[in-house]
Amino acid sequence: MSLRNNLGPAFALVAFMFLIAAFALAFYWVPTDADQGFSQRIFYVHVPLALTAYACFAWGAWKALRLLWTNDNKYDLESYTAVHMGVIFGILVLVTGAIWARISWGVWWSWGERQLVLFLVLFLFYCAYFMLRNSVDAGPRQARMSAVYALFGVVLIPISFLAIRLSENFIHPVVFTRDGPQMAASMFFVFCLSTVGTIALATALYHVELSGKRLDLKLKQRRKSYS
Amino acid sequence: MTTAEVYVTAAFLVFLAVVLAWLVVYAFKMRRLEREVEEMAAADPEPGQNPDVPKVVPAGDADANAERASRAPEPVS
Amino acid sequence: MTRAMAARQYVSDVAVLARKDARLELRSRDTVPAMLLFVVGALVVFHFAVPADLDEETERVVSFGLLWVALLFTAILGLTRAFVAEREQRLIDALVLAPCDRSAIWLAKTIAVVAFLLLAELIALPAFALFFVPVGGATIAAVLLANIGIAAVGTVLSAVSAASRTRELLLPLLLLPLAIPIIVGGIGASVTDEPAQFLAFLALYDAVFAIISWSTFEYVVTE
Numbered sequence: 001m002s003l004r005n006n007l008g009p010a011f012a013l014v015a016f017m018f019l020i021a022a023f024a025l026a027f028y029w030v031p032t033d034a035d036q037g038f039s040q041r042i043f044y045v046h047v048p049l050a051l052t053a054y055a056c057f058a059w060g061a062w063k064a065l066r067l068l069w070t071n072d073n074k075y076d077l078e079s080y081t082a083v084h085m086g087v088i089f090g091i092l093v094l095v096t097g098a099i100w101a102r103i104s105w106g107v108w109w110s111w112g113e114r115q116l117v118l119f120l121v122l123f124l125f126y127c128a129y130f131m132l133r134n135s136v137d138a139g140p141r142q143a144r145m146s147a148v149y150a151l152f153g154v155v156l157i158p159i160s161f162l163a164i165r166l167s168e169n170f171i172h173p174v175v176f177t178r179d180g181p182q183m184a185a186s187m188f189f190v191f192c193l194s195t196v197g198t199i200a201l202a203t204a205l206y207h208v209e210l211s212g213k214r215l216d217l218k219l220k221q222r223r224k225s226y227s
Numbered sequence: 228m229t230t231a232e233v234y235v236t237a238a239f240l241v242f243l244a245v246v247l248a249w250l251v252v253y254a255f256k257m258r259r260l261e262r263e264v265e266e267m268a269a270a271d272p273e274p275g276q277n278p279d280v281p282k283v284v285p286a287g288d289a290d291a292n293a294e295r296a297s298r299a300p301e302p303v304s
Numbered sequence: 305m306t307r308a309m310a311a312r313q314y315v316s317d318v319a320v321l322a323r324k325d326a327r328l329e330l331r332s333r334d335t336v337p338a339m340l341l342f343v344v345g346a347l348v349v350f351h352f353a354v355p356a357d358l359d360e361e362t363e364r365v366v367s368f369g370l371l372w373v374a375l376l377f378t379a380i381l382g383l384t385r386a387f388v389a390e391r392e393q394r395l396i397d398a399l400v401l402a403p404c405d406r407s408a409i410w411l412a413k414t415i416a417v418v419a420f421l422l423l424a425e426l427i428a429l430p431a432f433a434l435f436f437v438p439v440g441g442a443t444i445a446a447v448l449l450a451n452i453g454i455a456a457v458g459t460v461l462s463a464v465s466a467a468s469r470t471r472e473l474l475l476p477l478l479l480l481p482l483a484i485p486i487i488v489g490g491i492g493a494s495v496t497d498e499p500a501q502f503l504a505f506l507a508l509y510d511a512v513f514a515i516i517s518w519s520t521f522e523y524v525v526t527e
Contacts, residue, residue: 023239038231042238049242068523092245096238103234125481132478135468145464148520149478152457155516156482159509163485166505170365170496205249212256219263226270 008207011200018197025190033187039103046096048195049089050115052202054157056086057122061154064147076143077217079150080133081210085202087126093119114164121160125153317404321412326419328389335385339378339424344431346374351435367436368443368494372487375421375428375447376454380476382420383458386413387466399525406522410459414517417455425451442499446490449506453486454479456514463524485509 026044033040060082067075097116098108111117129149136142183191329335350370354363390399399409425447433439458479465474486509492502 027235038229039235041235045238045242068520088245088249092242095241099234099238099241103231121481121484128477128481131470131474132464132468135470135474137469141467144523144526145467148460148523149464151516151520152460152482152513155512156485159485159512162505162508163488166492166502167488169498170492201246205246208253212253212260215260215264216256219260219267222267 008204008211011204011207015197015200015204018193018200022190022194022197026194030187030190031184036104039100042096042100042103044190044194045198046093046100047191048198049096050093050119051195052198053086053089053093053119053122055199056082056089056202056206057126057150057154057157060086061150064150067143067147068151071140073140073143076146077210077213079147081206081213083126083129083150083153084209085206087123087130088205089198089202090119090123090126094123112168114161114168117164118157118161121164122153122157125156129153314405314408317408318412318415321399321404321409322415325412325416329416329420332389335382336420336423338385339382339420340427342381343374343378343424343428346377347371347428347431347435350374364437365495367432368491371428371432371436371443372450372490372494375425375450375490376483376487378424378428379417379421379451379454379458380479382417382424383454383462383479384465384472384475386417386459386462391466406525407518409525410518410521413459413462414452414455414514417459418451421451421455440494442503443490443494445503446493446499446506449503449510450486450490452510453506453513454483456510456517457482460517460521460524463521467524482513 022044026041030041030044032038060079063075063079063082067073067079094116097113097119101110101113101116102108109116129146132149133142133146136145347370350367350373354366354370358366429439429444429447458475461475461478461482465471465478468474486506489502489506489509493499493506496502
């Protein structure tokens with residue numbers, strides 16, 4: 001039994017342990033933030049989700065690069081699954097961010113919240129990624145075009161962030177700001193637990209989904225070879 | 228429960244909800260895949276006979292499957 | 305083939321391909337007139353979209369916003385046509401089989417798109433100055449830089465969408481998220497008191513995306 005087969009379950013176990021611990025501590029143990037009060041605790045789920053989404057997009061771009069480099073189609077499903085995970089976690093970032101904005105400032109959306117705006121742009125971009133995959137027939141061509149677009153995406157992340165920061169000079173005055181939490185060591189510890197757990201969860205889901213996609217592909221190929 | 232507690236709990240629950248939704252979608256997909264595998268096995272009970280068809284390997288060995296998938300020649304349609 | 309010879313060959317390939325695009329456009333006169341008419345029409349439509357009783361500063365800011373949106377959509381219009389001729393006459397296969405570096409195709413097409421955009425802007429900017437507010441040097445510089453960025457990214461995405469099932473429908477979807485930084489840079493340069501940082505940002509965008517477009521184009525056109 002190779003190590004590869006066990007990755008999904010292994011990461012799922014790690015995710016389970018770390019997330020249970022992190023969420024329990026986030027609710028019951030961690031000190032309440034002086035400025036923001038209880039609502040600051042959303043930070044323990046929102047920011048790890050954002051970091052995980054970035055990691056997924058980066059992983060997808062890495063696999064895309066490998067595909068273009070080696071011309072080995074196996075990377076296509078890996079890149080696709082990673083981007084899919086990134087979008088799922090990205091949606092979570094937007095929703096938890098909206099909830100946090102609502103409780104902090106009474107509005108469901110704030111253009112002043114850079115992270116949120118960035119994820120909105122990325123969400124648009126990666127939705128277009130899926131439209132692209134849907135409008136090209138399966139095969140090496142679809143794989144290559146998706147890979148190129150995934151690379152554009154990962155380059156877009158820092159450029160967009162810079163653009164959003166620059167745009168605050170003239171678009172919306174940053175009415176609502178949130179000071180970076182002056183984190184006590186305990187807060188940082190729970191944050192790290194949550195981040196590791198969330199990344200482990202994404203990895204576990206990634207491996208399960210990847211196996212499913214690979215199986216699907218093999219079945220399609222078998223079916224084609226019969227007809 | 229104070230308003231803040233409601234919203235914080237909502238945020239964590241949304242996380243759980245999305246993961247569970249993923250699980251539901253995947254459970255259905257797995258059921259469909261299993262059905263297709265059974266159909267395929269019924270149609271061709273002895274995979275050894277057809278030399279063009281790659282040997283059936285237990286689905287769990289995803290890595291070997293992927294290797295084989297990428298190296299197998301594209302079926303001529 | 306020595307480095308110098310290869311480089312010269314590359315430049316001449318690009319020149320040949322770019323000249324082909326220019327000649328095709330001169331003969332058919334499809335794209336540029338359409339872009340011109342579109343951009344002027346869009347500006348007129350925008351006049352009706354801007355409320356009348358705004359103070360001068362707000363009107364100026366809003367007008368420039370509309371200018372950049374108009375330029376973006378005009379560029380998209382031009383880009384959807386970028387590979388249509390090649391696709392319809394199967395020229396793209398011939399081009400790809402030709403013994404030139406695939407990225408030369410990208411560079412030639414990008415140069416052609418920039419040329420078309422410049423022609424459209426030659427009319428659009430004076431029209432904007434006439435209808436709305438005068439256009440300053442920073443805006444012109446920003447437009448020039450933005451042309452390069454949009455053309456660079458748009459050429460790759462145009463090739464991608466030309467090969468897809470949904471064709472022209474796909475291009476705006478793929479391009480718009482990537483165009484957001486260009487809009488930010490453009491408006492910042494047009495409207496604020498410190499255009500330099502926005503122009504620098506546009507230059508950065510151009511450099512980064514030109515490099516990545518140049519290196520990935522060949523993967524998009526090969527079968």
